[in-house]
Amino acid sequence: MDRLVKPDLKEINLAFKKGQKCTTTFRLTNLMHTMAVAVSLTTTNPSVYSFNQVFSVIPPLSSSTYTLLISQPSDKPPLSSPPDIITVRSSMLPIGKAHQDYLRSLFSKPGPHVFRDATIPINLVGHQVVDFLISHHTQIPEIEFFLKKGISGCTGSQLTSLLKPAILYSNANFVTEILDAGADVNCKNSDKRSMITLAIRAGDLGILKVLIAAGCKIDNSVDRILHEAAATDRVEMMEFWCKRFGDIDVNSVDLDGRTPIHVTAVRGFVEVLRFCVSVGGKVDVLDCNGWSPLHYAAAEGHLQVVKYLLECSNVKYVLNNEGKTAFALAVDNGHLHLLDLLHLGSVLHRAARVDDIHGMKTCLAEGANVNGRDQNGWTPLHRAAFKGRIESVKLLLNNGAQVDVVDDAGYTPLHCAVEMGHVQVALALIAHGAKANVKSLKGVVPLNFGRFKNHPSVVHPVS
Incomplete structure (x- = not known):
């Protein structure tokens, strides 16, 4: 016995x-x-x-x-x-x-x-044991043993309810075990989105692959996969999704008319932005409020995103539904470091052209680039010299304007002043070291002093 x-x-x-x-x-x-x-x-x-x-x-x-x-x-x-x-x-x-x-x-x-x-x-x-294991998985040794035992006491509906926390705590092994035990992979989140959207929000590529392999389906009317990945700076997830499903529309819009590029512009994720553009994303799409991605990047003060968007397309003068440009939004939110990129340089050019000394001082104080170029390579000094604005020329020179900078055609501010016969401006430029003959990409561009050759203050260059 x-x-x-x-x-x-x-x-x-x-x-x-x-x-x-x-x-x-x-x-x-x-x-x-x-x-x-x-x-x-x-x-x-x-x-x-x-x-x-x-x-x-x-x-x-x-x-x-x-x-x-x-x-x-x-x-x-x-x-x-x-x-x-x-x-x-x-x-x-x-x-x-x-x-x-x-x-x-x-x-x-x-x-x-x-x-x-x-x-x-x-x-x-029971499900409360499994829920505890999920939230404390980094602290418990031999957790796989406890997980299998805990799951054995769960009903199907309890297992399904545990799928969400397992995804949010980024544990692919837990997700696999829960799915294998009978959880419904196509259950929905509280916002009617699929578990795939939840995995992207959690930023776990491994879980995303597990869910896809288990047959998880998405509803394109609510599951904005690329939008979600853009919002969480997950370039690798976007790459995987685009490779796995080649017919993905990177310019798809959500209920507010925003593309994934709008989303990443709000967050300031420049690498996501580069990826979206590389697969055909458009940077000039306007949402339901008339906001371009540049509007959002400017409003949030994201310098690198603003720079990249301007490289892709010149949308800085587009008005949103409130009649505001990206520049105006940057001003409203105090992002002074963006002003020259977005508009301030243009304002300085205009002020120099019309001899608006107060406006020029304001632009320079707010960070405008004194040597910023326009589409023709002209600086504010070119414009002031061309118009004969002697006070503007002096102000620009005193604030670091380059006296011999050449435009796209090879002309300096001195060329502009001489060609237009502005003696005092030419003299001021020469006094600040402007050279009579400047070699540009097109060779030496000679100056024609004929219009004021008899002026007593002119020092004629030696030919």
């Missing part, structure tokens, strides 16, 4: 619930035909687990039911590695009955009269 009683299970699954006294039952059967058996139950963690009866008597060939419970309610499952176990000990009881004190004394002394009939592992199961 190697044991007197037999449990009805090999391991106990105890469903854990936060803040509650969790219980489960099991049965022990007396294998003796003619004699009662005394039973003792203990656990390896008596501070956590207890029984409704520690000592009991089972009549011949009869069974008794026992309750295992977690003594103190807790917010986290009492996981243990290796698992806590129940030890079942037994002893023959010829008298058939006994008081608790007698049974306690009977099992207090080891000897041949006491049999060790079974050791039963205690597994904590």
